[in-house]
Amino acid sequence: MTRFQLTIxxxxxSIPAPAAANTRFGSDTSCIEVRCGDRxxxxxxxxxxxxxxRELCYEGVRNLDILFTHCHFDHIMGLPFMFPLYTEEAVVRxxxxxxxxxxxxxxxxxxxxCPPYFPVTPKQFTARIDYRxxxxxxxxTLADDIRVRTVRLNHPNGAVGYRIEYAGRSFCYITDTEHxxxxxxxxxxxxxxxxxLMIYDCMYTDEEFPTFQGFGHSxxxxxxxxxxxxxxxxxxxxxxxxxxxxxxxxxLATTAQNAFPGAIVARTGLTLxxxxxxxxxxxx
Numbered sequence: 192m193t194r195f196q197l198t199i200x201x202x203x204x205s206i207p208a209p210a211a212a213n214t215r216f217g218s219d220t221s222c223i224e225v226r227c228g229d230r231x232x233x234x235x236x237x238x239x240x241x242x243x244x245r246e247l248c249y250e251g252v253r254n255l256d257i258l259f260t261h262c263h264f265d266h267i268m269g270l271p272f273m274f275p276l277y278t279e280e281a282v283v284r285x286x287x288x289x290x291x292x293x294x295x296x297x298x299x300x301x302x303x304x305c306p307p308y309f310p311v312t313p314k315q316f317t318a319r320i321d322y323r324x325x326x327x328x329x330x331x332t333l334a335d336d337i338r339v340r341t342v343r344l345n346h347p348n349g350a351v352g353y354r355i356e357y358a359g360r361s362f363c364y365i366t367d368t369e370h371x372x373x374x375x376x377x378x379x380x381x382x383x384x385x386x387x388l389m390i391y392d393c394m395y396t397d398e399e400f401p402t403f404q405g406f407g408h409s410x411x412x413x414x415x416x417x418x419x420x421x422x423x424x425x426x427x428x429x430x431x432x433x434x435x436x437x438x439x440x441x442x443l444a445t446t447a448q449n450a451f452p453g454a455i456v457a458r459t460g461l462t463l464x465x466x467x468x469x470x471x472x473x474x475x
Contacts, residue, residue, distance in 0.1 A: 193228060193357075193358040194226055194227075194228055194464075195226070195227055195228075195357050195358050195360055195464065195465045195466065196225070196226045196462060196463065196464050196465070196472070197223055197224065197225045197226070197362065197462070197463050197465070198223070198224045198226075198243075198460070198461070198462040198463075198473075199222075199223055199239070199427075199429075199457050199458065199459060199460070199461045199462075199474075200219060200222040200223065200224060200239030200240065200242055200243040200459060201217065201219030201220045201221050201222040201235075201237045201238055201239020201240070201269075201459060202216065202217060202219075202221070202239075202429050202430065202431055202457035202458060202459065202461075203217070203218060203219060203220045203221070203237070203265070203430070203431050203433065204220065204221070204265060204366075204367070204392075204394050204408070204430035204431060204432060204433075205220075205265050205394075205432070205433060206220065206264075206265060206433055207219055207220055207238050207433075208431075208433040208435075210436075212436040212437055212438070213435075213436060213437060214437065215437040215440075215441075215458060216431065216435070216437055216440045216456065216457075216458040216459065217239075217458055217459025217460070218238075218459075219237060219238040219239035219241075219242070219269075219459060220237030220238045220239060220265040220266065220268065220269070221234075221235040221237040221239065221260075221265060221266050221366065221429075221430065222234070222235050222236060222237045222238070222239030222240040222243055222269065223235065223239075223364065223390070224243050224247075225355060227333075227334070227336070227337045227355070227357040227358070228336075228357075228358075230254075230255075230256075230333065230334055230337060231247065231252050231254070231255040231256070232255065232256045232257075232258065232333070232337075232339075232355065233255060233256070233257045233258070234258050234260070234353065234364050235258075235259060235260055235266045235267075236257060236259065236266065236267050236268075236269050236270040236273065237265050237266050237267070237268060237269050238268055238269045239269065239459065240257075240269035240270065240272070240273050241269050241272045241273070242459075243273075244272070244273040244274040244275055244276075245274055247274070247275055248274045248275055248278060252275065252281075253275070253278065253280045253281045253282065254281070254282050255275065255281075255282075255283055255284075256283075256284045256285075256286060256333055257270075257273075257283060257284070257285050257286065258286045258287075258331075258339070258353060259285070259286065259287045259289070259296075259299075259351075260289065260344075260350050260351050260352070260353070260364070260366060260367065261289040261346060261348065261349060261350040261351065261367065262287070262289070262299050262303065262348075263348070263367070266367075267299075267303055270300070270303070270304070271304055271309060271311055275318060276316045276317075276318050276320070277315070277316060277317050277318065278317065278318050279317045279318065280318075281318035281319070282318065282319045282321070283318050283319070283320055283321070284320075284321040284323055285300065285320065285321070285322050285323065286323045286324075286325065286331065287299055287323075287324065287325075288324060288325035288326050288327060288329065288341060288351050289327075289343075289344075289348075289349040289350050289351045290349060291348065291349045295322065295324050296322040296323060296324050297322040300313050300322070301313055325341065327341040327342050327343040327351055328340070328341055328342060328343075329341055336357060336358065337355070337356070337357050338355075338356040338357075339353055339354065339355055339356070340353070340354040340356065340382070341353060341354075342354075342378060342379065342382045343378075344365065344366075344367065344368035344379075345368050345369045345370070345376070345407070346367045346368055346369065346407040347407045350366075350367050350368060350407075352364060352365040352366075352368065352379065352382065354382060354383070354386060360387050360465045360466065361385075361386040361387060362386055362387055362388040362389065362390070362465055363382065363383045363386050363388070363389045363390065363423075364390045365379060365382075365383065365389060365390065365391050365392060366390065366391065366392035366429055366430050367392050367394075367407050367408055367430065368392050368407070368408070368409055369404070369405075369406070369407045369408055369409055370409045370410075370413045372400065375413075375416060375417060375420055376417070379417060380417055380420050380421045381421075383417065383418075383421045383423055384421040384422060384423075385421070385422055385423070386421075386423055387423075387424070387425060387465050387468075387469055388423065388424075388425040388426075388427065388463070388465060388469050389414065389417070389418060389421075389423050389425070389426055389427065390427040390429045390457070391409065391411075391413075391414035391417070391426060391427065391428070391429060392408050392409045392414075392429060392430045393409065393410060393411035393414055393428040393429055393430060393431075394406075394408035394409065394410075394430050394431070394432055395408060395409070395410045395432070396410050396411065396412065397410050397412045397413070408430065411426075411428045411443065411447055411454070412450075414426050414428065414454075415447070415450055415451040415454065418451065418453070419451075423453075424453045424469075425453040425454075425455070425469045426447075426451060426453055426454045426455070427455050427456075427457050427461075427463075428443065428447060428454060428455065428456045428457060429457045431456075431457070440456050440458075443456055444456040453469075455471075455475070458474055459474070460473060460474035461473070461474035461475065462474055
């Protein structure tokens with residue numbers, strides 16, 4: 192079975208943005224579900240992973256991989272509420288490799304889920320948990336036909352970008368990262384080259400960027416420039432700032448598509464199929 196799909200469960204950055212003005216694009220932070228045939232991968236564990244986990248439990252999914260880009264709160268705060276972690280029949284592999292020191296994936300989770308900051312610890316997980324460590328540019332082989340390439344990103348405390356390769360296709364998940372104005376990141380350009388789609392950190396616009404240099408994020412215009420340089424036809428604009436309302440993001444969708452026809456603004460529920468091109472299945 193060669194189904195290659197991704198579903199966005201959370202596209203916000205920094206903190207959730209629950210408000211009446213944010214109902215169409217959603218309020219949850221970073222989480223993407225990936226289906227490679229019957230295999231399930233989850234990228235990041237922001238608040239979007241709560242809804243994702245419920246759906247996976249409903250479907251009876253008992254085998255999955257969770258890959259963290261890094262452990263800033265917006266990318267891990269949903270992990271304690273991930274239902275499959277409390278399912279005895281489940282096997283869950285947790286992968287992390289962004290650390291700049293000797294921190295391990297296990298110690299990251301244990302330090303995050305501990306008193307006095309959180310009442311439930313990983314000891315309460317009833318699933319079989321396998322903590323896996325790596326360091327970019329390691330290549331993760333999750334199955335004979337699923338390869339995950341990794342690259343280090345420019346973000347405070349470290350972050351990792353992923354390239355998921357399956358059934359002769361690929362897409363890249365590049366968040367959180369900061370570019371240098373006027374100097375495309377050659378490592379990212381080479382990493383994403385020829386992929387079918389890139390999900391990219393578009394927290395700011397080029398006009399806003401000078402105010403936020405050093406914060407560890409990029410712009411949708413830089414995402415367009417990278418796609419053009421690397422021959423990537425589809426760009427998912429991701430990691431929306433809390434200030435971005437539905438109206439603002441709708442306007443951005445029009446502006447971005449005029450600049451780059453393959454640009455799509457991420458929203459909760461957006462499901463894409465990667466095959467002979469990229470096709471929107473839901474949420475477009």
